[in-house]
Amino acid sequence: MSLTSLQLFKNLSDETRLGIVLILRTMGELCVCDLCTALDQSQPKISRHLAMLRESGILLDSKHGKWVHYRLSPHIPSWAAQIIEQAWLSQQDDLQAIARKLASVNCTNSSKAICI
Template identity: 65%
Template sequence: MILLLTPLQLFKTLSDDTRLSIVLLLREMGELCVCDIGAALDAPQPKISRHLGMLRDAGVLLDRKEGKWVHYRLSPQMPAWAARVIEEAWEADRTAARKLASKLTSVNGTADGKSCCG
């Protein structure tokens, strides 16, 4: 069941630094697995998973399982106004998003070239 995302829900969801960083990183990179997001944000997997769950429950992210790994991306089903808010936030702070993304050598690789989910 898809819930209707309200402006209040979106702004409450994005008010946390970690969740906003995740959203901006996914806007920059497209799709990432949990371990890559954790590596980019230098945060433990349980913390990242908790925040990803909140973003998914709000309708901001979609996930897909590949073996034992879960990959996340921005939901194309979120309301257009919410997508515009995220796009504007990314435009305003794309340098920070690119700095996070630079920690990864590819969508599934870490800065040291080793994939954490491969």
């Protein structure tokens, strides 16, 4: 399935999905619980948005032990990557603060049971 501009903009028009994409652009790869912490949202809400992003081809997932990690797909079209990059640049300071917060509470390095 090829990502269309309409699909990209529909996905990025939601604040939670945009936040997920920009945080993953900053951090590279994260599990659900890290995204819940970063966005201060519940696990079911984050998981629902992750599924939408994964179905559209924007994200990829991989299983690491008991955790599922998400990252931006390297297969998205270059025009879509440029749009994400520009959005990231516009919020870079806020995203770096989130990255510092996550570095101190990263759940995949702890024994938290909420990562599934």
